[in-house]
Amino acid sequence: MNIKISNVANLPTKYGLFKIQSFQEGQKEHLVVFTQELPDVPIVRIHSECLTGDALGSLKCDCGDQLDFALNTISKEKGMVIYLRQEGRNIGLLNKVNAYALQDQGYNTIEANHQLGFRADERSYEIVNTILKYFQIEKIKLLTNNPEKLEQLQNIEIVERLPIIIEHNQHNKDYLNIKKNKMGHLLWLRELKQKKYMLVM
Ligand SMILES: [Zn+2]
Numbered sequence: 001m002n003i004k005i006s007n008v009a010n011l012p013t014k015y016g017l018f019k020i021q022s023f024q025e026g027q028k029e030h031l032v033v034f035t036q037e038l039p040d041v042p043i044v045r046i047h048s049e050c051l052t053g054d055a056l057g058s059l060k061c062d063c064g065d066q067l068d069f070a071l072n073t074i075s076k077e078k079g080m081v082i083y084l085r086q087e088g089r090n091i092g093l094l095n096k097v098n099a100y101a102l103q104d105q106g107y108n109t110i111e112a113n114h115q116l117g118f119r120a121d122e123r124s125y126e127i128v129n130t131i132l133k134y135f136q137i138e139k140i141k142l143l144t145n146n147p148e149k150l151e152q153l154q155n156i157e158i159v160e161r162l163p164i165i166i167e168h169n170q171h172n173k174d175y176l177n178i179k180k181n182k183m184g185h186l187l188w189l190r191e192l193k194q195k196k197y198m199l200v201m
Contacts, residue, residue, distance in 0.1 A: 001026060004024040005021065005024075006021055013071070016076075018034060019033075020034075030083060030085055032080055034074070034081075035074060035075065042078060043073060043074055044132070044137075045079070045143040046144065046149055047063075047070060047081055047083050049083065049084060049087045050087065060175060061175055062166055062168065062175075073143060079140075079141070079143075089121045089123050090121075090124070098116055100112075124152070125153065128153060132153075138157060145164050
């Protein structure tokens with residue numbers, strides 16, 4: 001696949017000043033958000049697009065909170081967020097909305113995908129290898145709760161896996177339980193004193 005790479009631009013944000021660079025892979029325009037200073041072993045978050053969670057504050061999933069956690073972390077400790085345009089675990093926005101409609105009828109997130117003829121997770125992380133190679137990064141600290149990501153990264157040494165710790169809410173509790181129990185995500189739900197749950201690795 002022919003990859004087109006943009007120039008680097010500044011992006012001041014509420015988290016701090018970042019640099020951005022876009023990697024165009026076919027129809028998909030990915031974005032790398034990174035700090036000016038990149039340590040030899042940077043913290044890297046590979047985040048798949050979720051319009052409803054990232055931009056609209058959806059409580060159906062934990063994507064917005066994960067992105068927020070990641071941007072906060074890299075702004076403080078230096079690193080990058082690789083924002084991959086694979087909406088709805090790569091079934092696209094229209095199919096995702098159809099999956100949500102099925103969920104409204106009582107199907108869980110995996111059943112809804114199957115109803116629509118998709119696997120539970122259609123994402124791929126191959127472009128990440130290209131991006132990290134472009135930045136001449138060979139070792140990373142990977143910010144993730146998803147072990148599948150660890151397996152798909154080739155020629156990259158993952159020195160450490162850092163968990164993303166966020167609180168869940170009444171809307172995404174079931175969804176996160178399915179991620180944990182059926183999709184192998186490394187989340188443990190622990191009840192706290194104030195009847196809130198916190199996700200820990
Ligand atoms: Zn989401």
